[in-house]
Structure formats: structure tokens, C-alpha cells
Amino acid sequence: MVTMDEIVALCKRRGFIFQSSEIYGGLNSCWDYGPLGVEMKNNIKRLWWKVNVQLRDDVVGLDSSILMNPKVWEASGHLSNFADPMADCKVCKKRWRVDQLQEYKCPECGGELTEARMFNLMFKTFMGPVEDESAVVYLRPETAQGIFVNFINVQQTMRKKLPFGIAQIGKSFRNEVTPGNFIFRTREFEQMEIEYFVKPGTDEQWHKHWIEQRVNWYYKLGIRKENLRIREHGKDELAHYAKACVDIEYLFPMGWSELEGIANRTDFDLTQHQKYSGENLTYFDDETKQRYIPYVIEPSAGVDRSLLAFLIDAYEYQQIEKDDYRVVLHLHPAVAPVKAAVFPLLKKEELVKKAREIYNELKYKWIVQYDDSGSIGKRYRRQDEIGTPFGITVDYQTLEDETVTIRDRDTMQQVRVHIKEIIPYLEERIEV
Ligand code: ATP
Missing domain, CATH: 3.40.50.800 (Anticodon-binding domain)
Structure with missing residues (x-):
């Protein structure tokens, strides 16, 4: 199998990906897409958009802003859940807020704790000339919330009936504690997300549908079957609001790692935004004459991680004849830059x-x-x-x-x- 170093070297040598601000020594975990990288990235985004928006009657697109009202992040839980120094118990794996501990050990089993990590992954900045608390805004850590807050706008203007979805591609930012593995985990990255709204009770069936759709997308674009697997989250891993979540994992050089997550987020997000905004975010169901908050299925993929997987999967150092070798990327023609x-x-x-x-x-x-x-x-x-x-x-x-x-x-x-x-x-x- 190809090593990450070989991929990084090829990307630099042939103009796919360069280190960001390289002439100044770079910036940790930031990368620039060169002339070939940007073409390949655009292809991936277009191919995703085509099957998920263009060819589907039940999904429409959106491009929401990166900066949003900070209340969004209060409602979504990103502010409170990610704002503290956290440490994990090495023995029972429980996670603790370090600033609430009497002693630096696990309150439950007394086990040793890992080093504390700041868990607010959101980048903070200021809007306008005054740098005080009231001017704080955040760079979005996911594109999903831009979709949730536009649920009513889109549903009403497009006259959509359930089930329907809203798709968005765009940059997200996370102040990751441990970025690395080239473009696998960076602090600025691009996501391709769909929030697919369904009637409660039909959510499990739609979850299955999206897992199938998404896996087939990778297969169709040439990812080898043996390098892709589906991993269901255990109860202990599930976010508290999620009913189920599966990861599509790819066999990267560092081992099986997440390429895309597909979660059943129930009515959590819209319920939260209804509560925090005071707006009515329910949907009126013509058939049953009832109002309710839809459930949502979220396929959430990374553009950069997909690109990395496509490159790794395609790479071959091939012997053609005795003493004659070539490097060849067997990219699907649709993905090739x-x-x-x-x-x-x-x-x-x-x-x-x-x-x-x-x-x-x-x-x-x-x-x-x-x-x-x-x-x-x-x-x-x-x-x-x-x-x-x-x-x-x-x-x-x-x-x-x-x-x-x-x-x-x-x-x-x-x-x-x-x-x-x-x-x-x-x-x-x-x-x-
Ligand atoms: P991980 O566990 O690897 O940090 P995650 O579960 O936090 O990922 P999600 O919040 O589910 O990731 O985001 C959906 C997708 O966005 C991921 O599957 C991945 O493709 C992409 N993604 C998330 N964080 C990053 C990052 N720091 N760099 C590059 N891509 C990312």
C-alpha cells in the first residue's frame, strides 16, 4: 500500500497540494490546493451535487454564510459542549471536565486521566471594530446549522413536502487538538452535507437509504470495495441526541478512519432552534393534518478526506518491464483533474x-x-x-x-x- 509520504510527495511534485504559506515556513495543518488539486476537488463537489441535488426531486441546495448569529451555537450545543478542558479516564474511558475535579484522577474509578484538552473547537473572532464580548462571532464548525436555521425559508419558498432534503457544500473550521495525517484532519476543511427531513417513524428506513446511497457513490467513482467499510457507532459513542450513526470508513495508510458520518439526529436540532429562536419550526402535514417537527437524517462527508481517499485508492507504482516503472493514478475519469x-x-x-x-x-x-x-x-x-x-x-x-x-x-x-x-x-x- 502507498504511504502517506508518497502521496504528500506526489501532491507537491505535480501541483495537487502545497503547504499553506510555505515560503514562511507554512502554517500547521493548513494546505493549499494547487492547479490539479482544485480541479479534482471541484470534480468531487460537482459529482456529489449532481447525484444528490440535480438528479433528485426531493433535495435542494443552499449556500449559507460561515459567520452566523452566535445564538445558533448556543442552540446547537456547540458553545456549551465544546467549551471546557476535558480529559478521559485511561481505565473506564469516562470523560470529565477537568475544571470541576477535586483531584486530577477519575472520580468514578480513580484511574489515571489523559492530558486535558480544550474542547471548544470553535474559532472565535470579532465582528466590527470593537473587540469585546458582545462582538464575538464564530467560524462555523459544520455547515449543518446553516441548513437547520433555513429550514422554514427553504421549505416554504420551494413548497417542499416531507420527505425532502437540503444540501450544502462549504468550508468549516475546527480548532482541532490533534490535526494531522496531511489533509485528513485539518483546522479548515470543506464539508458536503445533507439534512434530509422525514416524518418521525420513517427515519430508520431513510437512514438505511442514505447509507446505501452514499456507499454506492464511492463505489461508482472507483473506490475499491475492500477499502471501504461501514461501522455502526456503539451506544457509548453516540451523541446524546442521535438515535443511530454509522461511519463510512476508508482504509487510509494510518488505518481505518472516518470518511463520512451518516446520523439519525431525530428532531433535536430543529427543536433546539425552535426553543432558542422562539420561531415556530414545525411542519404541517397535509395528509394527517398534524403539525410536528421532522426527524432528520444527516449524511456528512468531507471533501478533503474524499479527495485523499481517491488519491490513495488510485495510486500505483507499477512495473511495466524489467527496470521500467511508472507511477500511475487510476482515478475514475470523472474525478481525474x-x-x-x-x-x-x-x-x-x-x-x-x-x-x-x-x-x-x-x-x-x-x-x-x-x-x-x-x-x-x-x-x-x-x-x-x-x-x-x-x-x-x-x-x-x-x-x-x-x-x-x-x-x-x-x-x-x-x-x-x-x-x-x-x-x-x-x-x-x-x-x-
Ligand atoms: P473525526 O471523528 O474524524 O474528527 P467527526 O466525527 O468529528 O470526525 P463529523 O463532525 O461527523 O466528523 O464531520 C463530518 C465529516 O466532515 C467527517 O466525516 C470528515 O469527512 C469531515 N471532517 C470533520 N472534521 C474534519 C477535519 N478536522 N478535517 C477534515 N475533514 C473533517
């Missing part, structure tokens, strides 16, 4: 002209590259390493019969295709 590269076989005027024509047409549809420097073999290898699924070569035959060769990244086999057929050929293999 560059869809095709166009090459003139040689840097000859008539070949260059034709290759440029093809390149100029393809770039209206996809991110493609043109490359005429170095041997054709070297050019193929450069594209293999960034996962470009198709290499299109213009040779002397092209000038006679308008055909090109298209090389498949994985098999390295070439087929001859008429220039007019290039777009349908690629479309069929890229679009999902």
Missing part, C-alpha cells in the same frame, strides 16, 4: 497545428492539456502520474485520414478514432 492530453507525435508544424485545433475544441468541454515537449513516452508518463485517463496523439496518418490515436492510461492500449469521434468517445467514458 485533467481529462485528456493532446500531443503532436513530433514538434512539426503541421502536426502541432492539428493537435492545437483538437485541443482548442476539447477545452470547451473539459480541462485538457496540450504538450509537445520531450519524447512521446515521457509525455504519456507525465500524464499517467496525474491520472489523465486519455492521451490523444496526432501523427502523420492524422494528416491523411483525420484519425488520431487515443491511449488508455490504465491498459496503455491505443485505438484509432476519427477526429469527429473524439468527443463522443471521451464523453461516454467520463460522464457519470
Whole structure:
């Protein structure tokens, strides 16, 4: 299996991901997505949006602000639950607020405690010119609350009936105590979340539905089945408001770790916001003529973690012949940052002209590259390493019969295709 160091090195070498503010020595756990990283990230977000919003009649999108009224975080529990120094008992695993202890040991079993950690994960800042308590605002630690507070706005303007969902992609911030493992756990990251509102009593069935949907999304985009598993949270792990939660885990180089969480959050969030805001957040059910607060199923995925999983899953250091190796990313064409590269076989005027024509047409549809420097073999290898699924070569035959060769990244086999057929050929293999 590929190591994290190899992935980090490839990302830097080929322009996927750089250390943030690198020329100043970087900033712990912050990363910048380079030209290829941003394309891949956009692909992941688009592919998520397409199946979860575009293709579904029962889900609509939202883009709420990062800064919100601080009351939101009071209602959600983020302020009170995450605001204290906490330590865990090494023996019975109970968690304690350190500032309430008489002695630094477990009050229940007397066991040794871990080092205390500040548990308020929220980044605090000030709104406006005066830096006092009344001006405190927080960077959101999840996108979900922006959805809950817009539940009525969206439901009424879109005239949605249960069950329906609201999807959002955006940045979240957590002052993580132990960030690390490259982009796996950072303090600034991007989430893709859906809050799917359902009638109480139908929640378990919808929870199953979303687990299935989400696992299939990863499979469809090429994640190997043996590297994905579903882990149900035990009673001791469940958040106090959640009825059930499963994690989709991926076999990262550091071991099985969470890629996405899918929780049944019951009516907790809307009930809390109703209480704290004084607004009526109930839903009127036309069929039963009753008003109630819906239950909610929440599939919550990380963009960065998905990207990391796609890279790791795709990476291969492959022996082609004796003493001949290549690094190849077997990315699904839909996820790959560059869809095709166009090459003139040689840097000859008539070949260059034709290759440029093809390149100029393809770039209206996809991110493609043109490359005429170095041997054709070297050019193929450069594209293999960034996962470009198709290499299109213009040779002397092209000038006679308008055909090109298209090389498949994985098999390295070439087929001859008429220039007019290039777009349908690629479309069929890229679009999902
Ligand atoms: P973990 O236990 O790994 O900290 P979590 O259970 O706190 O994760 P959730 O609150 O369920 O995470 O967030 C949903 C998703 O958001 C996660 O599955 C992950 O993909 C992503 N995510 C959460 N925290 C981070 C982070 N610090 N860096 C990158 N992605 C994150």
C-alpha cells in the first residue's frame, strides 16, 4: 500500500497540494490546493451535487454564510459542549471536565486521566471594530446549522413536502487538538452535507437509504470495495441526541478512519432552534393534518478526506518491464483533474497545428492539456502520474485520414478514432 509520504510527495511534485504559506515556513495543518488539486476537488463537489441535488426531486441546495448569529451555537450545543478542558479516564474511558475535579484522577474509578484538552473547537473572532464580548462571532464548525436555521425559508419558498432534503457544500473550521495525517484532519476543511427531513417513524428506513446511497457513490467513482467499510457507532459513542450513526470508513495508510458520518439526529436540532429562536419550526402535514417537527437524517462527508481517499485508492507504482516503472493514478475519469492530453507525435508544424485545433475544441468541454515537449513516452508518463485517463496523439496518418490515436492510461492500449469521434468517445467514458 502507498504511504502517506508518497502521496504528500506526489501532491507537491505535480501541483495537487502545497503547504499553506510555505515560503514562511507554512502554517500547521493548513494546505493549499494547487492547479490539479482544485480541479479534482471541484470534480468531487460537482459529482456529489449532481447525484444528490440535480438528479433528485426531493433535495435542494443552499449556500449559507460561515459567520452566523452566535445564538445558533448556543442552540446547537456547540458553545456549551465544546467549551471546557476535558480529559478521559485511561481505565473506564469516562470523560470529565477537568475544571470541576477535586483531584486530577477519575472520580468514578480513580484511574489515571489523559492530558486535558480544550474542547471548544470553535474559532472565535470579532465582528466590527470593537473587540469585546458582545462582538464575538464564530467560524462555523459544520455547515449543518446553516441548513437547520433555513429550514422554514427553504421549505416554504420551494413548497417542499416531507420527505425532502437540503444540501450544502462549504468550508468549516475546527480548532482541532490533534490535526494531522496531511489533509485528513485539518483546522479548515470543506464539508458536503445533507439534512434530509422525514416524518418521525420513517427515519430508520431513510437512514438505511442514505447509507446505501452514499456507499454506492464511492463505489461508482472507483473506490475499491475492500477499502471501504461501514461501522455502526456503539451506544457509548453516540451523541446524546442521535438515535443511530454509522461511519463510512476508508482504509487510509494510518488505518481505518472516518470518511463520512451518516446520523439519525431525530428532531433535536430543529427543536433546539425552535426553543432558542422562539420561531415556530414545525411542519404541517397535509395528509394527517398534524403539525410536528421532522426527524432528520444527516449524511456528512468531507471533501478533503474524499479527495485523499481517491488519491490513495488510485495510486500505483507499477512495473511495466524489467527496470521500467511508472507511477500511475487510476482515478475514475470523472474525478481525474485533467481529462485528456493532446500531443503532436513530433514538434512539426503541421502536426502541432492539428493537435492545437483538437485541443482548442476539447477545452470547451473539459480541462485538457496540450504538450509537445520531450519524447512521446515521457509525455504519456507525465500524464499517467496525474491520472489523465486519455492521451490523444496526432501523427502523420492524422494528416491523411483525420484519425488520431487515443491511449488508455490504465491498459496503455491505443485505438484509432476519427477526429469527429473524439468527443463522443471521451464523453461516454467520463460522464457519470
Ligand atoms: P473525526 O471523528 O474524524 O474528527 P467527526 O466525527 O468529528 O470526525 P463529523 O463532525 O461527523 O466528523 O464531520 C463530518 C465529516 O466532515 C467527517 O466525516 C470528515 O469527512 C469531515 N471532517 C470533520 N472534521 C474534519 C477535519 N478536522 N478535517 C477534515 N475533514 C473533517
